[in-house]
Amino acid sequence: MPLSQQPAVFLDRDGTIIADVHYLAEPSQIQLIPGAAAAIRRLNQAGFRVIVVTNQAGVALGRFSEDKIDAVHERLSALLAESRAIVDGYFFCPHHPQGIVEPYAQVCRCRKPEPGMLLTAAQEQNLDLERSWMIGDKVSDLAAGAAVGCQTILVRTGHGSAVTEPLSPALYRLAGIAADLGQAVDLGPCRQRESNTESPPL
Numbered sequence: 001m002p003l004s005q006q007p008a009v010f011l012d013r014d015g016t017i018i019a020d021v022h023y024l025a026e027p028s029q030i031q032l033i034p035g036a037a038a039a040i041r042r043l044n045q046a047g048f049r050v051i052v053v054t055n056q057a058g059v060a061l062g063r064f065s066e067d068k069i070d071a072v073h074e075r076l077s078a079l080l081a082e083s084r085a086i087v088d089g090y091f092f093c094p095h096h097p098q099g100i101v102e103p104y105a106q107v108c109r110c111r112k113p114e115p116g117m118l119l120t121a122a123q124e125q126n127l128d129l130e131r132s133w134m135i136g137d138k139v140s141d142l143a144a145g146a147a148v149g150c151q152t153i154l155v156r157t158g159h160g161s162a163v164t165e166p167l168s169p170a171l172y173r174l175a176g177i178a179a180d181l182g183q184a185v186d187l188g189p190c191r192q193r194e195s196n197t198e199s200p201p202l
């Protein structure tokens with residue numbers, strides 16, 4: 001008998017969990033966005049797998065190596081652990097079509113808005129995409145989530161403050177726009193779970 005599939009919350013990294021530093025490559029550059037660790041903790045407690053999906057074209061563009069990304073994620077996990085918050089998986093896309101470093105210079109299926117990272121995570125961790133969410137600060141995050149049937153939320157941190165175009169709720173399976181990750185979690189995944197009892201649906 002197959003194990004039952006878990007719902008996940010896919011999180012963009014830069015501008016959503018941590019401050020968006022251009023080509024961040026050093027663990028010391030990590031700055032958690034206020035409330036992000038507590039939000040991830042609430043997702044853990046609500047039974048969601050928390051999966052980080054991040055475009056890191058800096059690898060293809062020769063700015064840093066994949067090793068640096070691993071070091072950054074190790075440090076991020078350590079910082080989150082101080083708030084007893086856990087990331088269950090990190091997936092990154094090192095590619096870019098205009099890259100200069102082989103073999104990363106390519107059109108791939110993982111660079112958001114493509115949903116490859118979400119699909120790989122779902123396969124590896126037995127996730128139920130229909131009951132999952134994607135939260136990020138760019139329209140490309142929403143597109144990646146919507147492409148695989150997740151509900152999505154845009155956060156106004158990072159690049160999210162600059163998104164001015166009207167976003168089609170149907171096209172992006174958009175459940176809402178939130179000030180930050182903390183509010184997004186309460187509007188979306190954590191609220192949904194309680195909607196049978198008292199909260200009206202979003």
Ligand SMILES: [Mg+2]
Nearest residue numbers: 012014015137
């Ligand atoms: Mg981002």
Ligand SMILES: [Zn+2]
Nearest residue numbers: 093095108110
């Ligand atoms: Zn890729």
